[in-house]
Amino acid sequence: MHDQHSPKQNHLLNALPVAEYTRLLPMLELVEMPLGEVLYESGGQLKHVYFPTSAIVSLLYVMENGSSAEIAVVGNEGILGISLFMGGNTTPSRAVTQSAGFGYRLKAQLIKEEFSRAGPVMRLLLRYTQALITQMAQTAVCNRHHTVEQQLCRWLLLSLDRLSSNKLTMTQELIANMLGVRREGVTEAAGKLQRAGLIDYSRGHITVLDRPSLEKRSCECYTVVKTEFDRLLPSLHVIAS
Template structure:
């Protein structure tokens, strides 16, 4: 875990669990929930869910993170959020929706607790405390998606790139991110050349260094200054969500 804002949130969870949603459930129920999960290692580029297709599993990340993409028929997918150890993939099953509204792709090497979707429904019935925690999480996800819409519409590529790098850094151990310009262009919904120009500007200011497929965060505080206000708003949303649980 980087020395970012999530370090405070990370301390809430027990080290043996490392997913903050599961950690908030009382221990007896938590142990039973984990007993029907499998610990899995997920490699970057793995598609965990496709838009408008049924969920087969839900995932509670422990380390690393998953990128979420909105899919439109006549346009490339657009990145709208990340799921790290503060959340889960598949939370819309809570409201009875069996199909994923988004495409989910593993962005960095990821360890997660995986649970079959049918067992997730059973877990919600057996342990209502889990459902309570996840309802608060859904609210924070809606807030984050709303903020992402604002960011995409009103902010420039450089600021949005800085924000996404910070969000990724918050969910990564160390300062090196496995991110290609092609993948970042897909996330931000812009041309690869636009990402290259923005990354070059951040590099010229000694905020990042990049080689093929990797970006190193050199000056986090400087990167925060280059990011739009949406980054700090996103942190406040997560902190408020934690306080409600």
């Protein structure tokens, strides 16, 4: 499909066998996902799952005092709302669009019915869920043991993997909120990367200029997450034509 918006731009949907994809296609609804949109709140009832195509969504854990930290990012490789098919209808995390774009959504009951078929959709979603849990666990370790600069490198690389370009729109304040650190720490870390020629940062726009060097300055957490996704979901490397 060569349409501007196609469900196959989401790698999970693109990896489905023809029969399963054809069955789901009429039920998928294209939705715009603007920057900062809250797709679901902590403890809220989930009514849909989302398959991002060009948007990136942050999963945030929100504390009682209102502070938050990112526990995972989901883009065109994945699905939002795993609790719906994992046995629950709510989640303790908040889902917020960190990079504007589009995606497709599917009603909660429909994904439950599809998962209950115990076929290819269920197996694919379970492998994705394992990879997502790895990302969450590695993020927790990274936030505890690595520098803000290393965390920023990891975050940039994970975001780039889910975009079609090397440019991100994100203020330092938002990045600080995602990482759960002080804005001054992000300012210092971004400044180091810019002076080293790895990124260009101006007025909320980040352009990655030297990805190989960015990977070298990142901690092992990025590689661990990417390796696990590649191991569990090798079919996601097949891009829709």
